Amino acid sequence: xxxxxxxxxxxxxxxxxxxxxxxxxxxxxxxxxxxxxxxxxxxxxxxxxxxxxxxxxxxxxxxxxxxxxxxxxxxxxxxxxxxxxxxxxxxxxxxxxxxxxxxxxxxxxxxxxxxxxxxxxxxxxxxxxxxxxxxxxxxxxxxxxxxxxxxxxxxxxxxxxxxxxxxxxxxxxxxxxxxxxxxxxxxxxxxxxxxxxxxxxxxxxxxxxxxxxxxxxxxxxxxxxxxxxxxxxxxxxxxxxxxxxxxxxxxxxxxxxxxxxxxxxxxxxxxxxxxxxxxxxxxxxxxxxxxxxxxxxxxxxxxxxxxxxxxx
Numbered sequence: 001x002x003x004x005x006x007x008x009x010x011x012x013x014x015x016x017x018x019x020x021x022x023x024x025x026x027x028x029x030x031x032x033x034x035x036x037x038x039x040x041x042x043x044x045x046x047x048x049x050x051x052x053x054x055x056x057x058x059x060x061x062x063x064x065x066x067x068x069x070x071x072x073x074x075x076x077x078x079x080x081x082x083x084x085x086x087x088x089x090x091x092x093x094x095x096x097x098x099x100x101x102x103x104x105x106x107x108x109x110x111x112x113x114x115x116x117x118x119x120x121x122x123x124x125x126x127x128x129x130x131x132x133x134x135x136x137x138x139x140x141x142x143x144x145x146x147x148x149x150x151x152x153x154x155x156x157x158x159x160x161x162x163x164x165x166x167x168x169x170x171x172x173x174x175x176x177x178x179x180x181x182x183x184x185x186x187x188x189x190x191x192x193x194x195x196x197x198x199x200x201x202x203x204x205x206x207x208x209x210x211x212x213x214x215x216x217x218x219x220x221x222x223x224x225x226x227x228x229x230x231x232x233x234x235x236x237x238x239x240x241x242x243x244x245x246x247x248x249x250x251x252x253x254x255x256x257x258x259x260x261x262x263x264x265x266x267x268x269x270x271x272x273x274x275x276x277x278x279x280x281x282x283x284x285x286x287x288x289x290x291x292x293x294x295x296x297x298x299x300x301x302x303x304x305x306x307x308x309x310x311x312x
Contacts, residue, residue, distance in 0.1 A: 002097045002311055009103035012310045013303070015146035018111040019118060021306035022299070026115075026275035030245065031055040033297035045069050053301035059308070060088040061301035065101050081105075087304040096308055106139045108303035109295060112242050112271075113217045114143035116291035117193060119274050119281045120240060121215035125192035126152045131184070131205065131228070132198035132220065133158035133167045140195050140219070141171055141178065148193065154178040155187050185209055196220055196228040201251075207233030212286035219293040221251040228252055229290070231261035237290035240281065244270045246294045253292055 004012065033053040040046040051063040065083030072080060083101030088094060128144055128151045130137050141154050154176060158164035164180035171178035181187050188194060188209040195217040196205060205216065207230050216237060221228045234256040241247040247267060248254055256262045269279030282289055 001095045004097065004099040004103075004307065006100040006103035009099050009107060009307065012307055013107050013111075015111065015114065015143050018107060018303065018306055019114050019143070019147055021309070022108075022111050022115050022271075022302055023118075023275055025302040025305065026271050029056060030243065030272065031058075031298045031301050033245075033301075035297065051297035051300060053297035055090065055301060055305075057090065059090045059096070059301070059305055060093070061297070061304040062086050062088075063101060063104070063297065063300045065105075085300055085304050087301075087308055097304070097311070099304065099307060102135075104300065104303055104307075106136055108299045109136060109219065109293065110139040110143035111303070112295065112299055113140060113195060113219060113291065113293045114147035115271060115275075116240065116242065116293065117144055117195075117215055117217060118147040119271075120289040120291055121148050121193050122213055122282070122285060123148075123150065125150055125215065127191050128154045128193045128195065129187045129191035130154065130156050130167070131158075131194065131196040133160070133163040134197060134199075136197045136219070137167045138170050138174075140197055140217075141167075141176065142174075144193060144195060144217075145176065151193065152177065155191070156180045157182070157184050157187055193217065198228055199226065200228055201226050203227045203230035203233075205229040205233050207231070207236050210236065210288055212288065214288050216288065216290045217293065218250075218252050218290065222249065222295065224249070224251050224254050226251040227255055231256050231259055233288075234266075234290060235261045237288040238282075239267050239290045239292065240274065241267055241270045241292045242294055243272065243296055243298065245298075246296055247292060250292065250294055 036050040071078040085104040156164040168178040168180040198220040273279040
């Protein structure tokens, strides 16, 4: 069995390779998957989450992740989210690999959105706006660049300007033309692709500011109480999701449905339908496309399977 630390995961899964691996995986059927959430039996804030996925006739992946908010107060501090992804042979149950959970999550989450933008964004997009400056932000910038090489300008916005500048500086160190901005409204008005990676509980993206042809990628609002885009953004856009299985769990769509701005039938297609050609994606250059990245155990399985291809 091979063990991949974080550096080995990132090195083994370059964006073009992983995006294409996810595309090919969506040519098949949705794997069986589940989510098991356990709360700290001592009554603390911590949770431990297990996400198993099993492809028909294929391998089994299990993501095991601890969410420990109190870790930031430790000396030295530790990440609040830590874990592992393990892959097993679907025929024998034999373990094949184990990999750093945070790195695998970053890789699969960004590649999921990048696959969406490769299908839904215009071919001539030039201006990418990343809303949020957390640990995922640089990965999303790099993944969207790999999916849409026409992108030339990358802007980072964050409520805390210093964090946006730190992400922009990190990208510049990697040879990417990136800058930070404090003018969210101005950035939204000129962006071709907007990728939101936040934990916001209030809509940051005002749909009235989006220009025709924009592709909006929503990632962070994974709980019903969170929100990244307002009702106008969702009502103006043609909505797509990575999978229909868990599309009702996040706040962007569920809150817009609750307000009456959209219905669940408004969602046009998921990645399986798009990749398999069962549904069409963008149909006009001036169309606003919205992609809701919900994640799921099937994506952890697809990413672990891609990692196993590098074993030789």
